[in-house]
Amino acid sequence: MAETGPTEEETPDGLLGWCLVASVARETARGESGLEIQRGTRHFAAGALLWIPPVRWDPGHGRWHAVGRHRGNGRRYVNMVVRADDLENFRVKGVYSEALVRSLNGHEHDPAAPRTLQNPWTRERAQNWADGWNQPREPIRIDGHSHPWVFVPNPPPAELQFDGEILHLAYYGTRGAHYSRTPPPVEWIPET
Structure with missing residues (x-):
């Protein structure tokens, strides 16, 4: 079986894991028939970086669990369910922050292992998802x-x-x- 994780030469110092990320779309459609256009979403500003953990539970068709910095408080990470249609520019980023790991883990977070992602993405799997979602x-x-x-x-x-x-x-x-x-x-x- 081939190793799916990065090799030691590819692993940057301090990397705790890989994650699928996306930006909140500049314009999002709301209201009846999607005719009301707004900047960003109610909870996230336009262009905000959202971290998308692998699916643990299904929040509903076209909706994803995401972690990001709230529009009203840019210092703390919050967990929200967002519409996939409100996201753009999918890509893969490395996770370096223990606070981000804690938010991505959610209720499965183990305080004894604060730097361990409980349900990590592999870099290849996250890149496949990003490529798929970037196709119009x-x-x-x-x-x-x-x-x-x-x-x-x-x-x-x-x-x-x-x-x-x-x-x-x-x-x-x-x-x-x-x-x-x-x-x-x-x-x-x-x-x-």
Whole structure:
């Protein structure tokens, strides 16, 4: 079995582990149909660095547990659940702070081992997640039904093959690409 951790030559002094991080998006959509645009989120300023520990529990579709410095108190780390759509610029960073380790560990933190991440990322796994989330992609709906785990690039293709069927782009709106199994009507052009 190959070693997944960094070798001694790659490990910077004081490194306690690797973590997936992201920045809070400059503009986030809120309100009905996402038409209200605001800077950052209620708890985090635009551009704030959020540390994302590996999933321990599922906070709901499209939501992640994150650790960052709160908008109102920039000195302490807080644990929050954030929408994945409110994050951008995913990357991997090293963890060097015991306070950050304590926040990332949450209730699993062991005071006897304050410098030990309880559920660490490997550098490669975190980088794979970052690469996947940095790809521009849109959720799809097929004949009015949501398919939250299927994504298409932005802009979406006019035709998509899914489960052996050819789907046709019906329209592209604020909630993603809407596909139909019915082909679009052929435009009638009168003969002159």
